[in-house]
Amino acid sequence: MKVRVLGCSGAIAAGCKTTSFLLDDDLLVDAGTGVGDLTLDELARINHILITHSHLDHIVSIPLLVDSVMNRRTRPIVVHALPETLEALRAHILNWVIWPDFTQLPSRERPVLKMEPLAAGQVLDLDGKRIEVLPAEHTVPAVGYAVEGRTGWWAYTGDTGPNPALWPLLARRRVAMLVIETAFGDDERELAAASKHLSPSTLAQELRSLARDVPVFVTHAKPGGMGAIVTQVHALDSGHRIEHLEAGQVFVI
Numbered sequence: 001m002k003v004r005v006l007g008c009s010g011a012i013a014a015g016c017k018t019t020s021f022l023l024d025d026d027l028l029v030d031a032g033t034g035v036g037d038l039t040l041d042e043l044a045r046i047n048h049i050l051i052t053h054s055h056l057d058h059i060v061s062i063p064l065l066v067d068s069v070m071n072r073r074t075r076p077i078v079v080h081a082l083p084e085t086l087e088a089l090r091a092h093i094l095n096w097v098i099w100p101d102f103t104q105l106p107s108r109e110r111p112v113l114k115m116e117p118l119a120a121g122q123v124l125d126l127d128g129k130r131i132e133v134l135p136a137e138h139t140v141p142a143v144g145y146a147v148e149g150r151t152g153w154w155a156y157t158g159d160t161g162p163n164p165a166l167w168p169l170l171a172r173r174r175v176a177m178l179v180i181e182t183a184f185g186d187d188e189r190e191l192a193a194a195s196k197h198l199s200p201s202t203l204a205q206e207l208r209s210l211a212r213d214v215p216v217f218v219t220h221a222k223p224g225g226m227g228a229i230v231t232q233v234h235a236l237d238s239g240h241r242i243e244h245l246e247a248g249q250v251f252v253i
């Protein structure tokens, strides 16, 4: 399985795109501003979108994407997310005010966009890909995802603060790569706690429950913040190989 990092920043600035991963060529995980770097042909190949939560930096490209590809699609694009996330999309984005409701376009009978609810703990099979929905702890209902590749599972936490329910689940799997958020440096640990994100010190506590041989990639730093986060993470010396994710990277799992 190919994992292409389209965006891995917690907000925008030149060179910083918000969270989105393209798995092989048809599965998008989160739909941040990084999606805008795909060509029209690449956009038209996306069949499924897994969304972690309703925050704008993770959903902003859904309405723009469906408008770009509607005339090229023969089957709907399916957005998979928690019921609360889907309801937020319906109420606040696809409400005919912010954007047309593409679950009814080009026609109610054959829409370009469909929505499928999911729940933490569920295992999905999307066109042959096995996906486990992971729990997350954020300011709005949220999940993470683990997707099975040839060499193990690609696990992505989504946005989350300390998340004790996650670690026993990961311990049961051969995790080939963990993408874990660390949105703020420890100088902003109060903001991290208020907004239910990790900072290097809480990351280190979380990683105590992770096998040392799992490669760890931190994601979701706010623009300008990654340098300090990397320095603080390495000073904590958790015993893991920890790198920071960069847009444009491609991993084969």
Ligand SMILES: Nc1ncnc2c1ncn2[C@@H]1O[C@@H]2COP(=O)(O)O[C@H]2[C@H]1O
Pocket (backbone or CB within 6 Å): 010, 055, 057, 139, 159, 183, 191, 194, 195
């Ligand atoms: N008190 C707060 N609670 C939640 N988010 C906040 C707060 N203050 C600032 N924010 C920012 O709002 C952002 C919303 O998206 P994030 O959760 O990625 O990160 C959050 C913070 O960067």
